[in-house]
């Protein structure tokens with residue numbers, strides 16, 4: 001598990017994880033065997049764009065067909081040259097015995113006035129020029145069609161990719177916090193990036209690759225048979241052997257490549273973790289141990305890659321050997337047929353060369369299918385994970401018929417609430433309390449006692465297993481999440497700012513707010529001068545995750561953001577980290593203004609906050625063990641007064 005992931009998942013209450021030797025317990029499978037159900041579901045994503053796919057594939061097939069004509073033109077040129085070399089005075093008047101294209105080219109040349117092809121140099125060259133012009137025309141059309149295919153299929157595929165990404169993003173926003181607690185950040189990111197990316201090749205080129213390559217194999221075989229059936233029959237057994245080899249290899253290779261890829265993922269993850277956690281690495285002087293751990297992973301990765309390469313090292317040469325054998329058979333047998341006079345006079349050489357070229361056309365798709373099969377298995381694994389994520393039901397969801405919560409006064413009541421992140425292990429037990437509108441409730445207790453969990457329940461990030469949480473007398477389960485959240489504000493210990501300017505971050509809470517309204521809010525809160533003192537005032541870039549801002553500045557921005565939203569209920573997890581005295585004073589003053597007139601829950605770390613609270617709830621192991629004002633609790637002489645004594649002694 002990465003350091004970053006650990007921080008994002010929870011705060012300090014979680015057991016520490018060694019950032020260096022983090023072994024991934026459950027690797028994502030890189031390959032998955034073909035699965036008809038998954039393929040059907042993938043196909044449903046393509047369905048809305050079927051017209052585009054059909055058009056792209058049809059145009060692509062015409063392109064392949066035209067491309068496959070090039071051996072015909074080569075044959076025509078050779079036939080014509082052979083006929084010229086073998087011409088006799090008698091034959092020069094006769095139409096030569098050559099292939100179809102050569103014969104037609106000669107006819108065209110003579111029709112437009114260049115005379116018989118074998119009667120003069122002029123006629124012979126004109127025939128050659130006609131062949132080449134025809135070939136050029138076919139090639140130009142073929143190239144145009146190829147470009148069209150790319151444009152059409154890429155357009156359709158990108159729309160599908162867009163839709164998958166949109167669905168995943170929208171779905172992630174709906175999922176409950178429990179999903180984000182349980183799932184590693186890296187894993188979620190990989191759903192949105194590499195898993196969706198692995199579908200791209202299939203979504204864009206899948207249909208075309210299958211149809212075009214199948215067509216190439218079929219047309220190349222037919223053309224080879226038409227060119228010369230004897231040569232075709234001579235190489236046919238080799239073609240069948242090739243299919244068998246290909247299938248056996250692909251099945252075996254999938255497993256080997258899966259292991260190799262997993263090894264690479266571990267290397268990449270380890271490197272990313274170490275870079276992310278560089279401060280921790282340096283602080284604990286773990287450089288040499290990290291390098292050792294990294295090298296061990298690398299060695300494993302290298303071994304896996306060598307194993308996979310060894311396998312490829314058999315397959316690819318074997319494929320080349322088969323290709324070479326096929327050519328050899330065509331040249332040897334074709335040569336024999338020419339020498340033995342089994343071809344019409346001037347036709348032999350052209351036919352053998354055309355057969356040779358068609359054999360090449362037959363071999364290429366076999367290679368292409370190999371690569372495609374590999375991509376398909378990767379895509380299957382990616383698709384399964386993407387669909388699993390899309391099928392995941394949010395645990396906290398608006399009930400059917402949930403009503404919008406009208407503007408509230410801010411009364412909050414916990415009625416016998418029991419809650420556990422894991423239902424079998426409650427972290428809050430039968431919690432009861434009431435906060436009247438405008439009151440400030442301070443939650444105090446040891447680390448891990450359950451303070452933040454109470455805040456999370458009020459925010460409806462989770463739902464309790466037992467009991468009810470009422471806002472203005474209404475069970476929050478029965479109202480829409482949106483209407484509830486609009487009336488709540490939350491500022492956490494580690495405040496999150498999005499990449500962008502200070503203004504954009506403040507406006508995040510209320511997108512419609514004008515610059516003037518934001519400035520006015522900052523003035524009322526007392527944060528205006530501090531923000532204007534930044535490099536570019538409200539236009540200052542906060543950096544990635546607010547990285548350009550100090551802790552105190554981030555807090556002030558977050559307070560302003562919450563103030564602009566004007567929530568009725570406000571929740572604050574006070575930062576424990578020290579800021580300088582001037583900033584601390586500013587933070588205190590702005591906080592006081594922010595809390596005015598709102599029901600507030602504070603996970604309190606500052607004595608000044610606790611002293612101001614209308615009610616202090618002392619939490620211990622998920623239960624409220626004491627409650628009351630500061631004076632009352634001190635007078636009672638219980639746990640709170642002991643905590644307070646410790647605090648005073650510690651601060652003295």
Ligand SMILES: Nc1ncnc2c1ncn2[C@@H]1O[C@H](COP(=O)(O)OP(=O)(O)OP(=O)(O)O)[C@@H](O)[C@H]1O
Pocket residue numbers: 009010011012013014181421422427445446447448449450451452453454
């Ligand atoms: N997302 C989570 N998944 C599982 N357990 C959690 C999660 N968050 C907190 N816990 C557990 O619930 C218990 C209460 O945690 P909580 O964060 O509410 O305590 P806290 O009083 O706010 O602690 P702190 O003052 O350190 O923030 C702890 O035992 C903690 O380990």
